[in-house]
Amino acid sequence: MVCTDIHSALAPVLARYDQDQVVFVVDENLRSSSVLSRYFIGISSVLLPVHESQKSLETVQRIWDFFFESNLTRRGLVVAVGGGVLTDLAGFAAATYKRGVDCLNIPTTLLAMTDASTGGKTGFNYRGLKNSIGLFAPPVETLIWPGWLETLPPQQFLSGYAEMLKTGLVDVRRDDVRCTKGDGLWEALLRYDLDTTPLDALAPLIEACVAAKERVVAADPHEDGLRKVLNFGHTFGHALEEIQMVNGKSSNGKWLHGYAVLYGMIAELYLSVVKLGCPKEPLQQLTRLMTDYYGRPQCKCSDRAALIALMQQDKKNERAAQINCTLIRSVGDPVINQVITPAEAGEALDYLFSL
Numbered sequence: 001m002v003c004t005d006i007h008s009a010l011a012p013v014l015a016r017y018d019q020d021q022v023v024f025v026v027d028e029n030l031r032s033s034s035v036l037s038r039y040f041i042g043i044s045s046v047l048l049p050v051h052e053s054q055k056s057l058e059t060v061q062r063i064w065d066f067f068f069e070s071n072l073t074r075r076g077l078v079v080a081v082g083g084g085v086l087t088d089l090a091g092f093a094a095a096t097y098k099r100g101v102d103c104l105n106i107p108t109t110l111l112a113m114t115d116a117s118t119g120g121k122t123g124f125n126y127r128g129l130k131n132s133i134g135l136f137a138p139p140v141e142t143l144i145w146p147g148w149l150e151t152l153p154p155q156q157f158l159s160g161y162a163e164m165l166k167t168g169l170v171d172v173r174r175d176d177v178r179c180t181k182g183d184g185l186w187e188a189l190l191r192y193d194l195d196t197t198p199l200d201a202l203a204p205l206i207e208a209c210v211a212a213k214e215r216v217v218a219a220d221p222h223e224d225g226l227r228k229v230l231n232f233g234h235t236f237g238h239a240l241e242e243i244q245m246v247n248g249k250s251s252n253g254k255w256l257h258g259y260a261v262l263y264g265m266i267a268e269l270y271l272s273v274v275k276l277g278c279p280k281e282p283l284q285q286l287t288r289l290m291t292d293y294y295g296r297p298q299c300k301c302s303d304r305a306a307l308i309a310l311m312q313q314d315k316k317n318e319r320a321a322q323i324n325c326t327l328i329r330s331v332g333d334p335v336i337n338q339v340i341t342p343a344e345a346g347e348a349l350d351y352l353f354s355l
């Protein structure tokens with residue numbers, strides 16, 4: 001739920017639990033947040049450094065240790081406050097601790113608000129593969145307060161915006177966007193001017209993205225079919241993210257999750273045009289956003305074969321070594337389970353790197 005006051009939204013949830021059975025797992029970058037400071041007095045809290053490289057078993061163990069040291073029982077509540085890395089980790093730790101305790105998500109990045117904290121996917125990276133260990137464990141609730149975005153660095157904002165654009169491209173209910181009339185989420189997102197439109201105007205778009213994801217997740221909670229539409233851009237996107245882990249590069253700057261997904265969407269829109277006859281307009285619109293705001297992907301030609309190999313190992317594949325993608329026939333008309341040959345994947349990468 002999107003709220004205008006985080007404290008009044010949080011109070012009734014906390015009231016359902018014994019005070020000594022509530023623990024906070026908080027992104028260390030929010031340490032000085034005046035919004036949170038009141039909860040650091042009297043409630044058990046752990047502050048964690050958050051970075052994709054810390055999305056690991058070691059960090060999960062640290063959270064489990066904190067739960068044990070706080071004498072958390074199965075009747076307790078874990079409040080996860082942070083970006084997608086933190087909510088994925090805390091959600092996994094909560095779901096596996098003593099066979100599961102409740103977890104409340106308070107996402108503080110745009111990406112976590114619109115994507116990571118809804119839908120119940122939790123987990124961590126293992127053996128250089130993104131989110132390769134994890135489980136579905138929906139939070140008891142997700143409280144979205146757009147006020148957190150005031151302090152979010154611009155690149156993090158853009159990273160989240162890329163996932164919103166993805167939702168706009170695959171959203172099948174084009175008549176259900178409260179912020180606009182007559183057209184869909186994609187058009188509303190294109191109209192949002194990233195340079196000048198105030199943050200307040202984003203709240204209805206955040207709500208629309210969350211509602212779109214919730215509809216899909218409700219119809220297919222365990223990704224047996226329909227939910228795969230949300231993976232649009234992620235077959236290429238995850239491989240682009242993983243190549244950094246393999247190459248030992250940091251995920252600062254242009255290599256944030258949403259940036260990788262945006263580049264992945266361009267590759268997958270290219271395949272959508274070539275294989276499914278999708279109109280070129282969304283590809284052109286997204287490419288324009290890339291050049292205006294995100295910059296081109298910095299990849300070496302030598303990464304091409306490694307990227308294809310990574311896509312062949314993707315956990316989303318139905319069969320070993322077969323590349324599986326969601327493509328779109330047009331905006332709002334996604335098609336899941338599209339098998340891509342290594343040659344087609346290479347062609348899409350060549351297109352992306354030629355831009």
Ligand SMILES: NC(=O)c1ccc[n+]([C@@H]2O[C@H](COP(=O)([O-])OP(=O)(O)OC[C@H]3O[C@@H](n4cnc5c(N)ncnc54)[C@H](O)[C@@H]3O)[C@@H](O)[C@H]2O)c1
Pocket residue numbers: 027028029030050051052055082083084085086088108109110111112115116117118119120121122130131148149151152153156159160257258
């Ligand atoms: N579970 C899912 O369904 C799902 C969906 C999409 C992405 N994800 C995961 O989400 C992760 C990416 O999440 P993210 O983009 O939020 O990154 P993140 O969690 O790394 O947060 C980005 C940075 O912003 C900082 N930060 C957080 N809130 C802030 C605020 N309000 N002000 C200033 N700084 C703040 C963090 O400390 C961090 O340095 C990836 O690991 C991805 O796999 C999960």
